[in-house]
Amino acid sequence: MTPKDMLLGLAIIFAWGLNFIAIRWGLDxxxxxxxxxxxxxIIAVIGSFFFSRPKTPWLWIAGYALSLNFGQFAFLxxxxxxGMPAGLASLVLQSQAIFTLLFAVLFLKEYVRxxxxxxxxxAAGGLAVIGLNGGNTTMxxxxxxxxxAGASSWALGNIFTKTISKKGYDANVNLIIWSCWIPPVPFxxxxxxxxxxxxxxxxxxxxxxxxxxxxxxxxxxxxxxxYGLWNYLLSRYPAGTVAPLALGVPVVGLTSAALILNEQISHIQWIGILLVLAGLVLNTLGGRWLTKKSQTSAT
Structure with a gap:
Protein backbone atom coordinates (compact mmCIF):
# COMPACT_ATOMS: atom_id res chain seq x y z
CA MET A 1 0.00 0.00 0.00
CA THR A 2 1.03 3.60 -0.57
CA PRO A 3 1.82 5.79 2.48
CA LYS A 4 -1.38 7.75 1.84
CA ASP A 5 -3.51 4.62 1.92
CA MET A 6 -1.75 3.42 5.06
CA LEU A 7 -2.72 6.71 6.75
CA LEU A 8 -6.31 6.16 5.68
CA GLY A 9 -6.11 2.72 7.24
CA LEU A 10 -4.90 4.32 10.48
CA ALA A 11 -7.91 6.64 10.50
CA ILE A 12 -10.18 3.60 10.17
CA ILE A 13 -8.45 1.93 13.10
CA PHE A 14 -9.21 4.78 15.52
CA ALA A 15 -12.73 5.38 14.22
CA TRP A 16 -13.67 1.71 14.62
CA GLY A 17 -11.69 1.12 17.82
CA LEU A 18 -13.58 3.84 19.70
CA ASN A 19 -16.77 2.68 18.00
CA PHE A 20 -17.15 -0.10 20.58
CA ILE A 21 -17.24 2.40 23.44
CA ALA A 22 -20.00 4.28 21.62
CA ILE A 23 -21.93 1.04 21.07
CA ARG A 24 -21.69 0.16 24.78
CA TRP A 25 -23.09 3.56 25.72
CA GLY A 26 -25.78 3.28 23.06
CA LEU A 27 -26.92 -0.10 24.37
CA ASP A 28 -27.37 1.46 27.79
CA ILE A 42 -30.19 8.54 10.18
CA ILE A 43 -27.48 7.88 7.59
CA ALA A 44 -30.03 7.20 4.85
CA VAL A 45 -32.24 10.22 5.53
CA ILE A 46 -29.43 12.77 5.88
CA GLY A 47 -26.96 11.31 3.41
CA SER A 48 -29.40 10.97 0.53
CA PHE A 49 -29.64 14.76 0.31
CA PHE A 50 -25.91 15.02 -0.42
CA PHE A 51 -25.03 11.85 -2.34
CA SER A 52 -26.64 10.54 -5.51
CA ARG A 53 -27.91 6.99 -5.82
CA PRO A 54 -25.18 4.66 -7.14
CA LYS A 55 -25.63 2.92 -10.47
CA THR A 56 -25.14 -0.42 -8.76
CA PRO A 57 -28.19 -2.70 -9.27
CA TRP A 58 -30.42 -2.95 -6.21
CA LEU A 59 -29.80 -6.70 -5.99
CA TRP A 60 -26.13 -6.10 -5.21
CA ILE A 61 -26.94 -3.17 -2.94
CA ALA A 62 -29.32 -5.41 -0.99
CA GLY A 63 -26.68 -8.13 -0.62
CA TYR A 64 -24.17 -5.58 0.62
CA ALA A 65 -26.66 -3.97 3.02
CA LEU A 66 -28.05 -7.17 4.52
CA SER A 67 -24.62 -8.67 5.15
CA LEU A 68 -22.38 -5.74 6.10
CA ASN A 69 -24.99 -3.48 7.67
CA PHE A 70 -27.80 -5.58 9.09
CA GLY A 71 -26.10 -8.94 9.65
CA GLN A 72 -22.90 -7.63 11.17
CA PHE A 73 -24.48 -5.16 13.56
CA ALA A 74 -27.56 -7.16 14.49
CA PHE A 75 -25.20 -9.87 15.71
CA LEU A 76 -22.65 -7.50 17.25
CA GLY A 83 -22.48 -10.24 27.73
CA MET A 84 -19.70 -9.59 25.22
CA PRO A 85 -17.31 -6.94 26.65
CA ALA A 86 -16.59 -4.03 24.31
CA GLY A 87 -12.83 -4.62 24.32
CA LEU A 88 -13.03 -8.32 23.50
CA ALA A 89 -15.73 -7.63 20.92
CA SER A 90 -13.32 -5.30 19.11
CA LEU A 91 -10.84 -8.16 18.90
CA VAL A 92 -13.09 -11.12 18.12
CA LEU A 93 -14.85 -9.15 15.39
CA GLN A 94 -11.52 -8.99 13.57
CA SER A 95 -11.91 -12.68 12.83
CA GLN A 96 -13.58 -11.21 9.76
CA ALA A 97 -10.08 -11.39 8.27
CA ILE A 98 -10.20 -15.18 8.59
CA PHE A 99 -13.71 -15.42 7.17
CA THR A 100 -12.86 -12.98 4.36
CA LEU A 101 -9.94 -15.15 3.22
CA LEU A 102 -12.12 -18.26 3.29
CA PHE A 103 -14.99 -16.57 1.45
CA ALA A 104 -12.57 -15.07 -1.09
CA VAL A 105 -11.42 -18.58 -1.94
CA LEU A 106 -14.96 -19.94 -2.17
CA PHE A 107 -16.65 -17.10 -4.03
CA LEU A 108 -13.92 -15.08 -5.74
CA LYS A 109 -11.52 -17.95 -6.45
CA GLU A 110 -8.66 -15.98 -4.92
CA TYR A 111 -5.46 -17.84 -4.12
CA VAL A 112 -4.49 -18.29 -0.47
CA ARG A 113 -0.79 -18.73 0.20
CA ALA A 123 -5.61 -16.67 14.90
CA ALA A 124 -8.27 -19.39 15.11
CA GLY A 125 -6.35 -20.99 17.97
CA GLY A 126 -6.29 -17.66 19.77
CA LEU A 127 -10.05 -17.26 19.30
CA ALA A 128 -10.55 -20.73 20.74
CA VAL A 129 -8.50 -19.80 23.82
CA ILE A 130 -10.57 -16.65 24.31
CA GLY A 131 -13.87 -18.43 23.81
CA LEU A 132 -13.09 -21.34 26.13
CA ASN A 133 -11.74 -19.23 28.98
CA GLY A 134 -14.41 -16.67 29.69
CA GLY A 135 -15.40 -18.03 33.08
CA ASN A 136 -13.37 -15.50 35.04
CA THR A 137 -14.64 -12.52 33.07
CA THR A 138 -17.99 -11.04 32.13
CA MET A 139 -17.87 -12.60 28.66
CA ALA A 149 -21.52 -14.46 13.54
CA GLY A 150 -21.14 -10.70 13.13
CA ALA A 151 -17.57 -11.18 11.89
CA SER A 152 -18.72 -13.67 9.26
CA SER A 153 -21.39 -11.22 8.09
CA TRP A 154 -18.76 -8.48 7.79
CA ALA A 155 -16.60 -10.84 5.73
CA LEU A 156 -19.53 -11.61 3.43
CA GLY A 157 -20.03 -7.87 3.02
CA ASN A 158 -16.37 -7.57 1.99
CA ILE A 159 -17.02 -10.13 -0.74
CA PHE A 160 -20.05 -8.18 -1.97
CA THR A 161 -17.93 -5.01 -2.00
CA LYS A 162 -15.19 -6.67 -4.01
CA THR A 163 -17.70 -8.19 -6.44
CA ILE A 164 -19.43 -4.85 -6.97
CA SER A 165 -16.06 -3.29 -7.84
CA LYS A 166 -15.18 -6.13 -10.21
CA LYS A 167 -18.46 -5.61 -12.05
CA GLY A 168 -17.44 -2.04 -12.78
CA TYR A 169 -19.56 -0.26 -10.20
CA ASP A 170 -18.23 2.17 -7.60
CA ALA A 171 -18.11 0.80 -4.07
CA ASN A 172 -17.87 4.29 -2.60
CA VAL A 173 -19.67 6.48 -0.09
CA ASN A 174 -22.71 6.68 -2.41
CA LEU A 175 -23.16 2.93 -2.03
CA ILE A 176 -22.79 3.20 1.75
CA ILE A 177 -25.41 5.95 2.03
CA TRP A 178 -28.06 4.44 -0.20
CA SER A 179 -27.60 0.92 1.11
CA CYS A 180 -28.64 2.28 4.51
CA TRP A 181 -32.26 2.50 3.36
CA ILE A 182 -32.46 -1.30 3.52
CA PRO A 183 -31.30 -2.39 7.04
CA PRO A 184 -33.81 -0.28 9.05
CA VAL A 185 -36.58 -2.55 7.73
CA PRO A 186 -35.22 -5.84 9.16
CA PHE A 187 -33.93 -4.01 12.26
CA TYR A 227 -16.69 2.37 5.64
CA GLY A 228 -16.14 5.01 2.99
CA LEU A 229 -12.39 4.67 3.52
CA TRP A 230 -12.68 0.88 3.89
CA ASN A 231 -14.50 0.48 0.57
CA TYR A 232 -12.00 2.77 -1.10
CA LEU A 233 -9.17 0.49 -0.03
CA LEU A 234 -11.08 -2.66 -1.02
CA SER A 235 -11.59 -1.22 -4.51
CA ARG A 236 -7.81 -0.74 -4.91
CA TYR A 237 -6.35 -3.85 -3.24
CA PRO A 238 -7.17 -7.58 -2.88
CA ALA A 239 -9.65 -8.45 -0.13
CA GLY A 240 -7.01 -10.56 1.61
CA THR A 241 -4.72 -7.53 1.81
CA VAL A 242 -7.23 -4.99 3.07
CA ALA A 243 -9.13 -7.12 5.61
CA PRO A 244 -6.15 -7.62 7.98
CA LEU A 245 -5.62 -3.84 8.22
CA ALA A 246 -8.27 -3.90 10.92
CA LEU A 247 -5.55 -5.44 13.11
CA GLY A 248 -5.12 -2.16 14.95
CA VAL A 249 -8.81 -1.85 15.84
CA PRO A 250 -8.69 -4.24 18.82
CA VAL A 251 -5.59 -2.47 20.14
CA VAL A 252 -7.58 0.77 20.34
CA GLY A 253 -10.72 -1.09 21.43
CA LEU A 254 -9.07 -3.07 24.24
CA THR A 255 -7.13 -0.04 25.50
CA SER A 256 -10.09 2.34 25.48
CA ALA A 257 -12.39 -0.26 27.06
CA ALA A 258 -9.91 -0.81 29.89
CA LEU A 259 -9.42 2.93 30.48
CA ILE A 260 -12.98 4.14 29.99
CA LEU A 261 -15.16 1.14 30.88
CA ASN A 262 -12.77 -0.54 33.33
CA GLU A 263 -13.18 -3.92 31.63
CA GLN A 264 -11.11 -6.84 32.92
CA ILE A 265 -9.57 -9.65 30.86
CA SER A 266 -8.22 -12.91 32.29
CA HIS A 267 -4.54 -13.85 31.93
CA ILE A 268 -5.38 -16.83 29.72
CA GLN A 269 -7.51 -14.65 27.47
CA TRP A 270 -4.55 -12.31 27.06
CA ILE A 271 -2.66 -15.29 25.63
CA GLY A 272 -5.51 -15.80 23.19
CA ILE A 273 -5.45 -12.10 22.29
CA LEU A 274 -1.73 -12.26 21.53
CA LEU A 275 -2.26 -15.35 19.36
CA VAL A 276 -5.00 -13.63 17.37
CA LEU A 277 -2.85 -10.54 16.89
CA ALA A 278 0.12 -12.71 15.87
CA GLY A 279 -1.99 -14.48 13.28
CA LEU A 280 -3.28 -11.21 11.88
CA VAL A 281 0.23 -9.72 11.78
CA LEU A 282 1.52 -12.75 9.88
CA ASN A 283 -1.37 -12.52 7.46
CA THR A 284 -0.74 -8.81 6.95
CA LEU A 285 3.04 -8.81 6.64
CA GLY A 286 3.80 -12.36 5.51
CA GLY A 287 3.66 -11.46 1.83
CA ARG A 288 6.15 -8.63 2.29
CA TRP A 289 8.52 -10.87 4.23
CA LEU A 290 8.43 -13.49 1.49
CA THR A 291 8.96 -10.87 -1.20
CA LYS A 292 11.98 -9.41 0.60
CA LYS A 293 13.37 -12.89 1.17
CA SER A 294 13.04 -13.83 -2.49
CA GLN A 295 14.64 -10.55 -3.56
CA THR A 296 17.52 -11.15 -1.17
CA SER A 297 17.98 -14.70 -2.47
CA ALA A 298 17.94 -13.44 -6.05
CA THR A 299 20.76 -10.98 -5.37
Missing amino acids: EMTPMMLGGFRFL FSAMHF PYQLIAISI TVLGFALTL FLSAYFIDGSDVMWQNITSINWKTAATLAYLSIVATVCG
Whole structure:
Protein backbone atom coordinates (compact mmCIF):
# COMPACT_ATOMS: atom_id res chain seq x y z
CA MET A 1 0.00 0.00 0.00
CA THR A 2 1.03 3.60 -0.57
CA PRO A 3 1.82 5.79 2.48
CA LYS A 4 -1.38 7.75 1.84
CA ASP A 5 -3.51 4.62 1.92
CA MET A 6 -1.75 3.42 5.06
CA LEU A 7 -2.72 6.71 6.75
CA LEU A 8 -6.31 6.16 5.68
CA GLY A 9 -6.11 2.72 7.24
CA LEU A 10 -4.90 4.32 10.48
CA ALA A 11 -7.91 6.64 10.50
CA ILE A 12 -10.18 3.60 10.17
CA ILE A 13 -8.45 1.93 13.10
CA PHE A 14 -9.21 4.78 15.52
CA ALA A 15 -12.73 5.38 14.22
CA TRP A 16 -13.67 1.71 14.62
CA GLY A 17 -11.69 1.12 17.82
CA LEU A 18 -13.58 3.84 19.70
CA ASN A 19 -16.77 2.68 18.00
CA PHE A 20 -17.15 -0.10 20.58
CA ILE A 21 -17.24 2.40 23.44
CA ALA A 22 -20.00 4.28 21.62
CA ILE A 23 -21.93 1.04 21.07
CA ARG A 24 -21.69 0.16 24.78
CA TRP A 25 -23.09 3.56 25.72
CA GLY A 26 -25.78 3.28 23.06
CA LEU A 27 -26.92 -0.10 24.37
CA ASP A 28 -27.37 1.46 27.79
CA GLU A 29 -30.07 3.65 26.23
CA MET A 30 -31.66 1.51 23.50
CA THR A 31 -32.27 -2.14 22.65
CA PRO A 32 -29.89 -3.68 20.05
CA MET A 33 -32.38 -3.73 17.16
CA MET A 34 -33.62 -0.20 17.80
CA LEU A 35 -30.07 1.13 18.04
CA GLY A 36 -29.21 -0.54 14.73
CA GLY A 37 -32.35 0.67 13.01
CA PHE A 38 -31.87 4.30 14.02
CA ARG A 39 -28.18 4.19 13.15
CA PHE A 40 -28.83 3.37 9.51
CA LEU A 41 -32.04 5.37 9.18
CA ILE A 42 -30.19 8.54 10.18
CA ILE A 43 -27.48 7.88 7.59
CA ALA A 44 -30.03 7.20 4.85
CA VAL A 45 -32.24 10.22 5.53
CA ILE A 46 -29.43 12.77 5.88
CA GLY A 47 -26.96 11.31 3.41
CA SER A 48 -29.40 10.97 0.53
CA PHE A 49 -29.64 14.76 0.31
CA PHE A 50 -25.91 15.02 -0.42
CA PHE A 51 -25.03 11.85 -2.34
CA SER A 52 -26.64 10.54 -5.51
CA ARG A 53 -27.91 6.99 -5.82
CA PRO A 54 -25.18 4.66 -7.14
CA LYS A 55 -25.63 2.92 -10.47
CA THR A 56 -25.14 -0.42 -8.76
CA PRO A 57 -28.19 -2.70 -9.27
CA TRP A 58 -30.42 -2.95 -6.21
CA LEU A 59 -29.80 -6.70 -5.99
CA TRP A 60 -26.13 -6.10 -5.21
CA ILE A 61 -26.94 -3.17 -2.94
CA ALA A 62 -29.32 -5.41 -0.99
CA GLY A 63 -26.68 -8.13 -0.62
CA TYR A 64 -24.17 -5.58 0.62
CA ALA A 65 -26.66 -3.97 3.02
CA LEU A 66 -28.05 -7.17 4.52
CA SER A 67 -24.62 -8.67 5.15
CA LEU A 68 -22.38 -5.74 6.10
CA ASN A 69 -24.99 -3.48 7.67
CA PHE A 70 -27.80 -5.58 9.09
CA GLY A 71 -26.10 -8.94 9.65
CA GLN A 72 -22.90 -7.63 11.17
CA PHE A 73 -24.48 -5.16 13.56
CA ALA A 74 -27.56 -7.16 14.49
CA PHE A 75 -25.20 -9.87 15.71
CA LEU A 76 -22.65 -7.50 17.25
CA PHE A 77 -25.16 -5.34 19.12
CA SER A 78 -26.93 -8.46 20.39
CA ALA A 79 -23.59 -9.96 21.43
CA MET A 80 -22.70 -6.91 23.53
CA HIS A 81 -26.22 -6.87 24.95
CA PHE A 82 -25.83 -10.50 26.02
CA GLY A 83 -22.48 -10.24 27.73
CA MET A 84 -19.70 -9.59 25.22
CA PRO A 85 -17.31 -6.94 26.65
CA ALA A 86 -16.59 -4.03 24.31
CA GLY A 87 -12.83 -4.62 24.32
CA LEU A 88 -13.03 -8.32 23.50
CA ALA A 89 -15.73 -7.63 20.92
CA SER A 90 -13.32 -5.30 19.11
CA LEU A 91 -10.84 -8.16 18.90
CA VAL A 92 -13.09 -11.12 18.12
CA LEU A 93 -14.85 -9.15 15.39
CA GLN A 94 -11.52 -8.99 13.57
CA SER A 95 -11.91 -12.68 12.83
CA GLN A 96 -13.58 -11.21 9.76
CA ALA A 97 -10.08 -11.39 8.27
CA ILE A 98 -10.20 -15.18 8.59
CA PHE A 99 -13.71 -15.42 7.17
CA THR A 100 -12.86 -12.98 4.36
CA LEU A 101 -9.94 -15.15 3.22
CA LEU A 102 -12.12 -18.26 3.29
CA PHE A 103 -14.99 -16.57 1.45
CA ALA A 104 -12.57 -15.07 -1.09
CA VAL A 105 -11.42 -18.58 -1.94
CA LEU A 106 -14.96 -19.94 -2.17
CA PHE A 107 -16.65 -17.10 -4.03
CA LEU A 108 -13.92 -15.08 -5.74
CA LYS A 109 -11.52 -17.95 -6.45
CA GLU A 110 -8.66 -15.98 -4.92
CA TYR A 111 -5.46 -17.84 -4.12
CA VAL A 112 -4.49 -18.29 -0.47
CA ARG A 113 -0.79 -18.73 0.20
CA PRO A 114 0.64 -21.20 2.74
CA TYR A 115 1.64 -18.45 5.19
CA GLN A 116 -1.98 -17.25 5.19
CA LEU A 117 -3.17 -20.72 6.15
CA ILE A 118 -0.68 -20.71 9.02
CA ALA A 119 -1.89 -17.25 10.03
CA ILE A 120 -5.50 -18.41 10.00
CA SER A 121 -4.62 -21.41 12.18
CA ILE A 122 -2.81 -19.24 14.74
CA ALA A 123 -5.61 -16.67 14.90
CA ALA A 124 -8.27 -19.39 15.11
CA GLY A 125 -6.35 -20.99 17.97
CA GLY A 126 -6.29 -17.66 19.77
CA LEU A 127 -10.05 -17.26 19.30
CA ALA A 128 -10.55 -20.73 20.74
CA VAL A 129 -8.50 -19.80 23.82
CA ILE A 130 -10.57 -16.65 24.31
CA GLY A 131 -13.87 -18.43 23.81
CA LEU A 132 -13.09 -21.34 26.13
CA ASN A 133 -11.74 -19.23 28.98
CA GLY A 134 -14.41 -16.67 29.69
CA GLY A 135 -15.40 -18.03 33.08
CA ASN A 136 -13.37 -15.50 35.04
CA THR A 137 -14.64 -12.52 33.07
CA THR A 138 -17.99 -11.04 32.13
CA MET A 139 -17.87 -12.60 28.66
CA THR A 140 -20.62 -15.12 27.88
CA VAL A 141 -20.58 -17.99 25.41
CA LEU A 142 -23.62 -16.54 23.65
CA GLY A 143 -21.95 -13.15 23.34
CA PHE A 144 -18.81 -14.73 21.92
CA ALA A 145 -20.76 -16.82 19.38
CA LEU A 146 -22.85 -13.85 18.24
CA THR A 147 -19.68 -11.79 17.74
CA LEU A 148 -18.26 -14.52 15.49
CA ALA A 149 -21.52 -14.46 13.54
CA GLY A 150 -21.14 -10.70 13.13
CA ALA A 151 -17.57 -11.18 11.89
CA SER A 152 -18.72 -13.67 9.26
CA SER A 153 -21.39 -11.22 8.09
CA TRP A 154 -18.76 -8.48 7.79
CA ALA A 155 -16.60 -10.84 5.73
CA LEU A 156 -19.53 -11.61 3.43
CA GLY A 157 -20.03 -7.87 3.02
CA ASN A 158 -16.37 -7.57 1.99
CA ILE A 159 -17.02 -10.13 -0.74
CA PHE A 160 -20.05 -8.18 -1.97
CA THR A 161 -17.93 -5.01 -2.00
CA LYS A 162 -15.19 -6.67 -4.01
CA THR A 163 -17.70 -8.19 -6.44
CA ILE A 164 -19.43 -4.85 -6.97
CA SER A 165 -16.06 -3.29 -7.84
CA LYS A 166 -15.18 -6.13 -10.21
CA LYS A 167 -18.46 -5.61 -12.05
CA GLY A 168 -17.44 -2.04 -12.78
CA TYR A 169 -19.56 -0.26 -10.20
CA ASP A 170 -18.23 2.17 -7.60
CA ALA A 171 -18.11 0.80 -4.07
CA ASN A 172 -17.87 4.29 -2.60
CA VAL A 173 -19.67 6.48 -0.09
CA ASN A 174 -22.71 6.68 -2.41
CA LEU A 175 -23.16 2.93 -2.03
CA ILE A 176 -22.79 3.20 1.75
CA ILE A 177 -25.41 5.95 2.03
CA TRP A 178 -28.06 4.44 -0.20
CA SER A 179 -27.60 0.92 1.11
CA CYS A 180 -28.64 2.28 4.51
CA TRP A 181 -32.26 2.50 3.36
CA ILE A 182 -32.46 -1.30 3.52
CA PRO A 183 -31.30 -2.39 7.04
CA PRO A 184 -33.81 -0.28 9.05
CA VAL A 185 -36.58 -2.55 7.73
CA PRO A 186 -35.22 -5.84 9.16
CA PHE A 187 -33.93 -4.01 12.26
CA PHE A 188 -37.32 -2.53 13.16
CA LEU A 189 -39.19 -5.72 12.26
CA SER A 190 -36.82 -7.63 14.53
CA ALA A 191 -37.36 -5.05 17.28
CA TYR A 192 -41.13 -5.46 16.96
CA PHE A 193 -41.02 -9.24 17.33
CA ILE A 194 -38.22 -9.33 19.93
CA ASP A 195 -38.92 -6.25 22.06
CA GLY A 196 -42.56 -5.45 21.35
CA SER A 197 -44.22 -2.19 20.34
CA ASP A 198 -44.27 -0.77 23.88
CA VAL A 199 -40.50 -1.10 24.28
CA MET A 200 -39.96 0.35 20.81
CA TRP A 201 -42.03 3.41 21.69
CA GLN A 202 -40.24 3.77 25.01
CA ASN A 203 -36.89 3.75 23.16
CA ILE A 204 -38.11 6.57 20.94
CA THR A 205 -39.56 8.79 23.65
CA SER A 206 -36.54 8.41 25.95
CA ILE A 207 -33.94 9.64 23.43
CA ASN A 208 -31.62 12.13 25.15
CA TRP A 209 -28.37 13.94 24.37
CA LYS A 210 -26.27 10.85 25.15
CA THR A 211 -28.31 8.74 22.75
CA ALA A 212 -28.13 11.43 20.08
CA ALA A 213 -24.36 11.79 20.45
CA THR A 214 -23.90 8.02 20.27
CA LEU A 215 -26.04 7.74 17.14
CA ALA A 216 -24.12 10.62 15.55
CA TYR A 217 -20.79 8.88 16.16
CA LEU A 218 -22.04 5.50 14.96
CA SER A 219 -23.64 7.03 11.88
CA ILE A 220 -21.20 9.68 10.69
CA VAL A 221 -17.77 8.66 12.02
CA ALA A 222 -17.93 4.87 12.19
CA THR A 223 -20.17 4.25 9.18
CA VAL A 224 -19.88 7.03 6.59
CA CYS A 225 -16.22 7.89 7.22
CA GLY A 226 -15.05 4.45 8.32
CA TYR A 227 -16.69 2.37 5.64
CA GLY A 228 -16.14 5.01 2.99
CA LEU A 229 -12.39 4.67 3.52
CA TRP A 230 -12.68 0.88 3.89
CA ASN A 231 -14.50 0.48 0.57
CA TYR A 232 -12.00 2.77 -1.10
CA LEU A 233 -9.17 0.49 -0.03
CA LEU A 234 -11.08 -2.66 -1.02
CA SER A 235 -11.59 -1.22 -4.51
CA ARG A 236 -7.81 -0.74 -4.91
CA TYR A 237 -6.35 -3.85 -3.24
CA PRO A 238 -7.17 -7.58 -2.88
CA ALA A 239 -9.65 -8.45 -0.13
CA GLY A 240 -7.01 -10.56 1.61
CA THR A 241 -4.72 -7.53 1.81
CA VAL A 242 -7.23 -4.99 3.07
CA ALA A 243 -9.13 -7.12 5.61
CA PRO A 244 -6.15 -7.62 7.98
CA LEU A 245 -5.62 -3.84 8.22
CA ALA A 246 -8.27 -3.90 10.92
CA LEU A 247 -5.55 -5.44 13.11
CA GLY A 248 -5.12 -2.16 14.95
CA VAL A 249 -8.81 -1.85 15.84
CA PRO A 250 -8.69 -4.24 18.82
CA VAL A 251 -5.59 -2.47 20.14
CA VAL A 252 -7.58 0.77 20.34
CA GLY A 253 -10.72 -1.09 21.43
CA LEU A 254 -9.07 -3.07 24.24
CA THR A 255 -7.13 -0.04 25.50
CA SER A 256 -10.09 2.34 25.48
CA ALA A 257 -12.39 -0.26 27.06
CA ALA A 258 -9.91 -0.81 29.89
CA LEU A 259 -9.42 2.93 30.48
CA ILE A 260 -12.98 4.14 29.99
CA LEU A 261 -15.16 1.14 30.88
CA ASN A 262 -12.77 -0.54 33.33
CA GLU A 263 -13.18 -3.92 31.63
CA GLN A 264 -11.11 -6.84 32.92
CA ILE A 265 -9.57 -9.65 30.86
CA SER A 266 -8.22 -12.91 32.29
CA HIS A 267 -4.54 -13.85 31.93
CA ILE A 268 -5.38 -16.83 29.72
CA GLN A 269 -7.51 -14.65 27.47
CA TRP A 270 -4.55 -12.31 27.06
CA ILE A 271 -2.66 -15.29 25.63
CA GLY A 272 -5.51 -15.80 23.19
CA ILE A 273 -5.45 -12.10 22.29
CA LEU A 274 -1.73 -12.26 21.53
CA LEU A 275 -2.26 -15.35 19.36
CA VAL A 276 -5.00 -13.63 17.37
CA LEU A 277 -2.85 -10.54 16.89
CA ALA A 278 0.12 -12.71 15.87
CA GLY A 279 -1.99 -14.48 13.28
CA LEU A 280 -3.28 -11.21 11.88
CA VAL A 281 0.23 -9.72 11.78
CA LEU A 282 1.52 -12.75 9.88
CA ASN A 283 -1.37 -12.52 7.46
CA THR A 284 -0.74 -8.81 6.95
CA LEU A 285 3.04 -8.81 6.64
CA GLY A 286 3.80 -12.36 5.51
CA GLY A 287 3.66 -11.46 1.83
CA ARG A 288 6.15 -8.63 2.29
CA TRP A 289 8.52 -10.87 4.23
CA LEU A 290 8.43 -13.49 1.49
CA THR A 291 8.96 -10.87 -1.20
CA LYS A 292 11.98 -9.41 0.60
CA LYS A 293 13.37 -12.89 1.17
CA SER A 294 13.04 -13.83 -2.49
CA GLN A 295 14.64 -10.55 -3.56
CA THR A 296 17.52 -11.15 -1.17
CA SER A 297 17.98 -14.70 -2.47
CA ALA A 298 17.94 -13.44 -6.05
CA THR A 299 20.76 -10.98 -5.37
